[in-house]
Amino acid sequence: MNRLLPFEWIAATRFLREGAVQTLLIITGVGVGVGVVVFMSALLTGLQASFLQRMFSSQAQIVLRPPDEVARPLRRESDGFVVLATVLKPEQRLRSIDQWQKVRDLTKDIGGIITVSPMASGAGFAVRGEASKSISLMGIEPAQFFKIVDIPGKIVAGTVRLNAGDIVIGTELAQDLGVAVNDKLRVTTATGASQTLTITGIFDLGNRGSNERNTYVALRTAQTMLDLTGGVTSIDVTVKDVYAAEEIAQEITAATGVEADSWIKTNADFFSFIGSQNMSNAAIRIFVSLSVAFGIASVLVVSVVQRSREIGILRAMGASRGQILRVFLLQGAVVGFLGSLFGSALGWGILAVWRSYAKHADGTALFDVTMEPRLLAMAAVLATLTGLAAAILPAMRAARLEPVVAIRG
């Protein structure tokens, strides 16, 4: 007997070892439950991370925009008067965020923000010979913007040099217009401004629409062509915790007075999809935990009945009710913990098998799924606590046994 271990621990482990078949069966049962939960959680975390990563590799989490223009009637109705006025919703022309430099600086000071990138964008046409394509002309500050959308990493030809007179376009547009790097492209905007730009790079964002429409120029070039001298039409913001985007957006609005839309608001469907996914995962966890708990409890109830005589003897020898209680609580906890180890290994195994099947045609993984140590630690803690909780009733039953009755059996 190890001198560092108390009576309760020694008795609990000996009892479990003596009923080895029973113990192994229930540990397997716990393990299967834990394995499923671990696998599901890892898969879901990986899936969501991959979705978010894909989503945010081409868009910011918060976008600041100028407020909509509204028409205000000159006269308001007062008591006893009716003002006949038809208020038309005004057309929304392209305009700049007021004092955007100040807004940008204020935004930068808010906690949890990584990048703030101003942009001047508007509609235009790319014209080459007889062909013309409608495009979205985006003027950016490369140093900031590339932290949000990794254009340099998606370049398939040329470089991302963006001096005045340079433009970077998508593969689809390049194909439609039959242009290559270093070719000239005439771009006309809705304001009528027109300029011939040099194609310095061609990118592939992995999305046909973006490759067809998105074009990037220097901020100053766009400002000139869109008649927005010194102005920007939006400010893109990325944050550390993507799920806190909405709160930060509200903070930005409060601090700057500029309308800030978070991805949570603009992608409400996607966000509620993630929410319901998390909820169904939680439901699965709860039901698996319940079935694990009932499994452990039923095995321990049987064990208490089987050992009632031994419990009586221990009580006769001077073991307290508390000691007996702890012997059985510990058995529950140990079964839960060992089950979680087995379950983690099982979950990891299922994941390895899953990885070898879920692949793109080119052999790369569908998405990155990793087993985080935190997930395994959490599974171990939860399973141990579940085992402990499941053992409460059987343990109380054991502790309540009257030694006389127990010994008689």
Added chain:
Amino acid sequence: MADPILELIGVRKSYNQGTPVETEVLHGIDLAMAPGEFCALIGPSGSGKSTLLNIIGLLDRPTGGKLLIGERDTAALDDAGLTALRGETIGFVFQNHHLITAFTALENVMMPILVGRGFPNGEMAQRADRLLEQVGLAAWRNAKVNNLSGGQQQRVAIARALARQPAIVLADEPTGNLDTKAAESVFELMREINRREGTSFLIVTHNLSLADRCDRTIEVVDGKILSDRKAAA
């Protein structure tokens, strides 16, 4: 007589108290045991011997009367107090040895000290070793108790009962399940321990020839003490 190690004054025990089927099985037992006494408790089945033994062993509470253990009134003790007192002063030997099969012979003998102290130590292993030697089972110290014969198991049980140097050992038909030869050697072992260590024994038995060899024979019939004889010195 020296101060008694235990004393029962008008002890009564009823089952189903307060219900129409209330039955009293002990009707006012007065009994005192001196240190070092070697007593037999005899009587027909259902006479209340086992109930009496359970009450003396603090496994059950009387419903009337008083039980003093070393001059301490046990009525005042709560469950934890009774458990502690039981562990310190009383050793048990049961008819079916009741060893714990998950442990070895040595560990079974250590068990009363272990539950009392909470953590194992070398001292208790040494004491258990000495006790096993005394009962002639030193060679079986690491044996699983299921692999021992009935007589050997009962010897381990006796060693276990002695682990905490109790004032008294209560034995409920300790030889009941043994053949004559084994029964004889187990009885002799208890007698020898009683002589050498001065430990008191109260032995419930159906074997009258064994009872005759005790210092004192108490006969219980229908919940009363019918006779209480001391053997001629």
